[in-house]
Amino acid sequence: MNPRTIETLFGAADVPEQQCWYAHAALPGFPDERRFVLLDLEPYRPLAWLQSLDDTSVCFPLARPACFALDYPSPPAEALFGFPAPDALLLNMVVFESADDSSGKAQPHTKAPLCFDPASMRFAQWILSSDNAFSRAAAVERETMRIPLPAVAMAGAA
């Protein structure tokens, strides 16, 4: 199947169908967005970008919890997806205080990481309770923080 070309904040991207991610349940605040793609832009690593295919103005920066020295218990994949997902990977949304703030303050969205299952190409938002809160982890080398999930590589300048 031919890739679909979409416009993103970073320019046009060719998106092959097999790299589309499906939101198993709609993200709170975004009830109509179900199909997404992960964008990988070298200048922005270790971040990746969760780009909606339903509304191309919807895009979220994501990072591995280790980028913020966070550690989570194993996600309840079966409760989130309805099937086991042993290779599921957690990623945090990243909230920038201001896009043009040169101080570049960024905070992880700690209470609801996204759980990605590469086997089914589905993801779901895991809303934590006090019983499964995150903990602090040791710092990790930035080079090891890249997101090992199917993503569309793009050029782009930070």
Added chain:
Amino acid sequence: MLVITRKPRQALRIGEARVLVTRVSGNQVRLGFKTPPGVRAYREEVYATIRRANLSARIQAPPILPDDLTTHEPSND
């Protein structure tokens, strides 16, 4: 808004989700939920917090990256 009256141990259905009134005590009602895969129940205020944070995470323009993403101190509060 649909309003339904139920007694303790009585249930109602929202689609495939089952909601059971397990206990009524004073001004509190305890509810039990049985939901299909992919459907989860949350307290309204928890859902609203997550919704606000999701909306805040949406970017409108490519941001300027900080040199170090790991300098803040998040909390579980």
